[in-house]
Amino acid sequence: MVAESPPSKNGVAGTAGAIKALLNLSLRVYGSSDLDSLMSHILSELSRLMDVEGISILLPDHPRETLGIVWAKYPENVSPRIMKEIRVPLEGSIAGAAFKTGKPLLVPDVLQDGRHFPGVDQAIGFVTRSLLAIAMVLEDGAVGVLECVNKRHGQFQAADVELGKSLAAILALAIQRASLIESLEKTNVDLQALLDLHTGQVDRVRDERDRLLGEAESHRAFEPIVGSSPAVLSLLQRAQHALHSDITVLIQGETGTGKELLAQCLYQGGPRRTGPFMVENCATIAPGLFASELFGHVKGAFSGAINDHKGLIERAHGGTLFLDEIGDLPVEIQTGLLRALEDGYVRPVGSKEKVRSDFRLICATHKDLEKEMEAGRFRSDLYYRISVFVIHMPPLRERKEDIPRLVSVFLKEFGQTYGKTIPGLDPPVLQCLLDYPFPGNVRELRNEIESAVAVAEDGRPICLHHLSPRLRSKQCFSDPTHPQPLKAQVETLEKTLIAQALKFCGGNQTKAAKMLGLSRYGLAKKIKRYGLGGSF
Ligand SMILES: Nc1ncnc2c1ncn2[C@@H]1O[C@H](COP(=O)(O)OP(=O)(O)OP(=O)(O)O)[C@@H](O)[C@H]1O
Structure with missing residues (x-):
């Protein structure tokens, strides 16, 4: 049987104590983020305030077909674990009816109410007599x-209903707030995980980009150095280690192998690329001028020193300072260079003051500096300093x-210089170039191609x-390592002899024909056949 809530008689809920208790609960709800300990505290307070044997909070399960007893304050012999299970x-229980209608239900005699769900009492060994579900x-x-x-004492009153409604409202807000906090925390965790993932991906992409950029940058730095032979690739690999540092580099190699070109690449791709690049070939400085060239001089330091002069080091x-042919540096100058490297200062000739210079040194030589050292022409301390x-x-x-x-690179370069389009080499020409030892190395090849273009x-x-x-004198028409059909070799020889004769005769075909014992017409035919119509 369901009774309408009667008006307050005992005035329990209307007392100043109840209002104070309600206020305290509200404050507690907003001051706490731990819902379980908050509920356990609230239910203890409520069971005292409402003067009841048991009090519980039921929340709907998903999907909303049943209610679970999530928090409860019952006598100590009731197992909370069983209660939670x-x-x-929702259909066939007083709590379910209150949930569905949203209205408070006061049931003074539970056993008389057809909606009573006995499952709870059976499970926990309890007897429910009266019940207020809000x-x-x-x-x-x-x-x-x-x-x-x-x-505990008497029956539930209308005042209990009013108090219960106020409490239920506070509890609803507490639950809403807690579930909001929980979902915010979950979102936060998800976002953090997403952010970590994203940050990880961004970091990985950035690392990869830096690696590729680094590679591309190194690649670009050495672009002017043409070659993909194992020897060039291994030199570039080594040079790459020196690219991003200030390390002193000693480049050794024969004349024309590209020592200065490499020094330029190291400078332009290196950390000091925005600073000056000073180049000096020590083999070309007059012996008396070394000190002044390198360290500078002050006005009046010697006859002819009419002005202050800044040295290369300053x-x-x-x-970066690139000293080519460092092996030709006089021993007395080597001392000053070593001091400049170690202290970072130079003293211009005739000056009492030292001048500071922070520079990177790159040296080159075709000489064997160890031999120079043994012969006493190169200081060992400088050698060890520059051969790092x-x-x-x-x-x-x-x-x-x-x-x-x-x-092909030089053909393109000089084609532009001379305003010509040169499609390539006649096959014997390439063979000739491959057979030639090139004592002057790439410089000699470059000069050869320039004059040919x-x-x-x-x-x-x-x-x-x-x-x-x-080059032609080195040509071997019957090179056993590159055998060619006799006809081709004869033609190559014929072509070469005609070209030489034309060149010798300044392009005069009549004279050249006479020289070669050919008719003017016969020579013209051959010139056409061999494509020798160019300028001689
Ligand atoms: N690998 C290369 N690719 C393209 N050009 C090169 C290469 N090596 C050298 N050269 C060119 O050859 C010429 C000579 O090079 P460089 O002056 O750098 O040689 P070097 O070893 O310093 O000579 P030296 O010892 O006589 O001073 C330059 O024009 C240079 O650009």
């Missing part, structure tokens, strides 16, 4: 039920596979007669 049906309602509807069981401040990182430039004869690529006909390939006699 109980499911109260839905905890928010704007969107009921979020749960507050259930007070067995009024001018290289913040940048040595790079060897391989001679061209040890990397002939680079010749075709070098030739200069005399070649626009749009026609470079022929043997465009090459210098030095």
Whole structure:
């Protein structure tokens, strides 16, 4: 049987004590983020305030078919674990009816009420006599039920209902707040995980990008150095280690192998690229001028010193000093250079003051500096100071596979210089280049291609007669390592002899024909056949 809530008689709920208790609970709800300990405290307070044997909060399960007893304050002999396992049906229970209607239900005699669900009492060994079920309602509807069981003294009154409604409202807010905090915390965890993942990905992408950029940058730094032979690749690999540091580098190699070119690449790709790049070839400085060239001088330091002069070391401040042919530096100058390297100061000739210079040194030599040291021409302390990182430039004869690529780069370069389009080399020309030892290395090859382009006909390939006699004299038509059909060799020889004769006769075909014992017409035919119509 369900009774309408009677008006307050005993005035328990209306007392100043109850209001104070309500206020305290509200404050507690907003001051706590731990819902379980908050509920345990609130239910203890409520069971005292409402003067009941048992009190519980039921929340709907998903999907909303049953109610679970989530928090409860019952006599000590009731097992909280068993209580938590109980499911109260929404249909066929007083709590379910309160939840669905959103209205408080006061049941003075539970056994007389057909909706009573006996499962709870059976499970926990308890007897429910009277019951007050109040839905905890928010704007969107009921979020749960507050259930007070067995009024200890007398019956539930209307005042209990009013107090229960106020409590249920506070509890509904507490639950809403807690679930909001929980979902915010979960979102926060999810977001953090997402952020970590994203940050990890961003870091990985950035690392990869830096690695690729680093590689690309190194690659770009050495772009002017043409060659893909194993010798060049291993020199570039080594040079790459010196690219991003200030380390002193000693480049060793024969003349024309590209020592200065490598020094330029190290400077331009290195950390001091915005500073100056001072270059000096020690083999070309007059003996008396070394000190002044390197360290500078002050006005009046010697006859002819009409002005102050900044030396190379001072001018290289913040940048790089490249000393080519360092092996030719006089011993007395070596001491000053060593001091500048170690102290970071130079003293200009005739000056009492030292000048500071912070520079990176790159040296090159074709000499064997260890031998120079043994012979007493090179200071050992300077040698050890500059040979921290040595790079060897391989001679061209040890990397002939680079010749075709070098030739094509130079053909393009000089084609632009001379305003011509040179499609390539006649096959014997390449063979000739490959057979030649190139004592002057890449510089000699470069010069050879430049002079060939200069005399070649626009749009026609470079022929043997465009090459210098030095190269052609080395040509071996019957080289057993490169056997060719006799006809081809004879033709190559014929072509070369005609080209030489034309060149000798300044392009005069009548004279050349006479020289070769050919008719003017016969020579013209051969010139046409061999494409020798260019300027001689
Ligand atoms: N691998 C290369 N790719 C392209 N050009 C090169 C290469 N090596 C050298 N050269 C070119 O050859 C010429 C000579 O090079 P460089 O002056 O650097 O040689 P070097 O070893 O310093 O000579 P030296 O000892 O006589 O001073 C330059 O024009 C340079 O650009």
